[in-house]
Amino acid sequence: MKKEEKNKPEERKIDNKKYGKCEDIKSIPQTPLVTGFETIRIRIKTELMSVQECERLRRLTARDTRIIQDYLRIIYHNEDRKFFYKGELKPLIKTDGKVNKSLLDCLTLTTSSKSENKIRSSVPHDLKKRYPHCSHDEFQECRNKATWVYESWKALQRTSDKELSRPQFRKKTPRQLNKGIDGRGTLQVHYDPDNAEAKLWLKLRDSLDYKGEGKKKHPKLMLPLAYSTYHEKKFKLDDIKTVELVYQSSKQQWWAHFKKPFSVPSYQSTNPPAVLGVDLGIKKTAVAVLLSSKGKVTMDELCFIVNKERQAKIFRLDKRIQSIQRELETRIMDGHPHNQLNVKLSQLRTRVRAVREQELGYAVNHLVDFILQLKERYNLFVSVGYPKDIQKNHQRGSGNKSLRRMLNMWCYRLFITKLKHKLERQGFEPYRVVAVGEKHTSKTCSRCFSKNITRSSQGRFVCHQCNYELNADLNGARNIAKRLINYALEPVGKFKEKNILLDTLSGDFHDLKQYERFAPLSQWLKYSSGDTSFL
Ligand SMILES: [Zn+2]
Incomplete structure (x- = not known):
C-alpha cells in the first residue's frame, strides 16, 4: 500500500x-500558526474511592448541570432586554453576540455587605437562594460554561441560514474547574510519585454538603487518576490549568479532561x-x-x-446481536421472560x-x-x-x-x-x-x-x-x-x-x-x- x-x-x-x-x-x-487545544483524557480511579465520594462526584456534576441550565434559561429569557447597569441602559447580549457577564451576575447573584458599595440584596433570578450550598467560584465557572455554550450557538446561528435549535443538555454537562493562581481556584493538583495506587490526585474544593455533617464543613474531594508514563510524556503538570470531569455512561467510567494548548506552523505548500x-x-x-x-x-x-x-470479529458480533435480537422479539411476542437476553444484548453491543x-x-x-x-x-x-x-x-x-x-x-x-x-x-x-x-x-x-x-x-x-x-x-x-x-x-x-x-x-x-x-x-x-x- x-x-x-x-x-x-x-x-x-x-x-x-x-x-x-x-x-x-x-x-x-x-x-x-495553527493553534488549538488538545484534550488529554485520564481515567479517574473510582475503584479507589469510597461509595460516598463517588456519590458526591455524581451529585456535583448533576447540580452543575442544573445550574448551567438555569443560567442558559436566564440568558434566553433576557436576551432582548436592556438593563440599567452603572448608570447606563445596556443590553444583556452585546452587539458582537457576547454575553455581558457582569450584567448577568447582577441579574443572578446577590452580594453581601462584605463587598463594599456593591450591595445587592435582591436580584430578579436569585441563584443563591436556589442553590444555597454553591460557592461564588462554582457559580462563576458554571456561568462561564453557560455563556460559552450560548456564544458558540450564536456564532453558528449567524453563519447558518436555518433556524438552529437552542442548545439544551439531556446529558450531564460538566463545568470547567479552574486551577487559579496560587491554588485559589476550585481545583488543585497533587502529585505523589511514591503512591503506588495513584500518582496524580485532583483535589476539588466543592461546597456540596455531606449528609449528616454541618453545613459549614467542606472537606475536599480527592480524585485519584490513572496517570501513566504515557501521560507523563504527553504533558507536564504545569500545563494543567483547567479540568472537566466527564462521565462516560457506556463504560460507566469517570474521566478527567485536561486541555493543553498547542501551536504549530501552518502547513503550506507550493x-x-x-x-x-x-x-x-x-x-x-x-x-x-x-x-x-x-x-x-x-x-x-x-x-x-x-x-x-x-473486521471479521465485528461481523461475527453483529451476527450474534442480530440473532439474539430476533429471539428477543419472539419471546416478547409470546410473553416469555427475556431479561437475560437484554443483558446479553447490551454486553455484546458494548463489545462491538x-x-x-x-x-x-x-x-x-x-x-x-x-x-x-x-x-x-x-x-x-x-x-x-x-x-x-x-x-x-x-x-x-x-x-x-x-x-x-x-x-x-x-x-x-x-x-x-x-x-x-x-x-x-x-x-x-x-x-x-x-x-x-x-x-x-x-x-x-x-x-x-x-x-x-x-x-x-x-x-x-x-x-x-x-x-x-x-x-x-x-x-x-x-x-x-x-x-x-x-x-x-x-x-x-x-x-x-x-x-x-x-x-x-x-x-x-x-x-x-x-x-x-x-x-x-x-x-x-x-x-x-x-x-x-x-x-
Ligand atoms: Zn462512466
Whole structure:
C-alpha cells in the first residue's frame, strides 16, 4: 500500500511549470500558526474511592448541570432586554453576540455587605437562594460554561441560514474547574510519585454538603487518576490549568479532561494541488484515493485500510446481536421472560463498540501517516464522505437495522473528528479537511457521472455509459474527492451567493477564497473527463 517515493523530483518540476499559478499562492495572506487545544483524557480511579465520594462526584456534576441550565434559561429569557447597569441602559447580549457577564451576575447573584458599595440584596433570578450550598467560584465557572455554550450557538446561528435549535443538555454537562493562581481556584493538583495506587490526585474544593455533617464543613474531594508514563510524556503538570470531569455512561467510567494548548506552523505548500478522497465503508474501514493534476493514480497514491481479523470479529458480533435480537422479539411476542437476553444484548453491543473503536483508531493513525507522506509532494486537501441524513436515522426507532446504522454513523463522526484533530496537530488548517455528503457517491460513475452502472458482488464497478471499470470502493473515494472540488468550484444552492463551503459534519463554513488554489485542478478535471488512461 505505502510505497517509497523515489524519482519524484523530476515530475514535480514539470508540474510546477505546467501549473504556473501555484507561484501566486504565496500572496494569499494566511496565519502562520495553527493553534488549538488538545484534550488529554485520564481515567479517574473510582475503584479507589469510597461509595460516598463517588456519590458526591455524581451529585456535583448533576447540580452543575442544573445550574448551567438555569443560567442558559436566564440568558434566553433576557436576551432582548436592556438593563440599567452603572448608570447606563445596556443590553444583556452585546452587539458582537457576547454575553455581558457582569450584567448577568447582577441579574443572578446577590452580594453581601462584605463587598463594599456593591450591595445587592435582591436580584430578579436569585441563584443563591436556589442553590444555597454553591460557592461564588462554582457559580462563576458554571456561568462561564453557560455563556460559552450560548456564544458558540450564536456564532453558528449567524453563519447558518436555518433556524438552529437552542442548545439544551439531556446529558450531564460538566463545568470547567479552574486551577487559579496560587491554588485559589476550585481545583488543585497533587502529585505523589511514591503512591503506588495513584500518582496524580485532583483535589476539588466543592461546597456540596455531606449528609449528616454541618453545613459549614467542606472537606475536599480527592480524585485519584490513572496517570501513566504515557501521560507523563504527553504533558507536564504545569500545563494543567483547567479540568472537566466527564462521565462516560457506556463504560460507566469517570474521566478527567485536561486541555493543553498547542501551536504549530501552518502547513503550506507550493506544490500542485491534490485532493485525497476518503470513503469509509463497512467491509473496508477506509479507502483513500488521491486526485492530482497529474491525472494518473499510482499505487502509492492509494490506501486501503482494513484489519481483516478485527473486521471479521465485528461481523461475527453483529451476527450474534442480530440473532439474539430476533429471539428477543419472539419471546416478547409470546410473553416469555427475556431479561437475560437484554443483558446479553447490551454486553455484546458494548463489545462491538469497543472493537469498532479500536479499528477506528488504527484506521485514523494509518491514514494520518499516509497523508503526511503525500503532503510533501502535493498541496493537499482531504475530503471525507459523510452520510448526511444522520438526523432521520436517529428518529427511526430502535430497530436492529437502524441501530446498526447508528453505530456506523457514530463511527463516521468519531473518525472524522479524530482525523481532523490529528491533522490539526500537524498544521493542517480546518478548511483542508472537509466532510462532504456522500449520497450517491457509490452509485455514480466517477468519470462520466452516469448512474447507468452495475456493482458486482466481488466489488467491481462497471459503468455502461463509458465502459469504465474499477474497484467499487475506489470509485466511491474518487467521487468523494471530486465532490469537494466541485463544491469548491461551483458552490451549490444557497451557499452560492455567500461564496462559502459547508462542512457537512461540523456545520462549519469555509470561505471559498481559501480554495483559489484549486484553479489548476479544475482545468485538469475538465480536460481529463474523457481520458481513458486514468486509472
Ligand atoms: Zn462512466
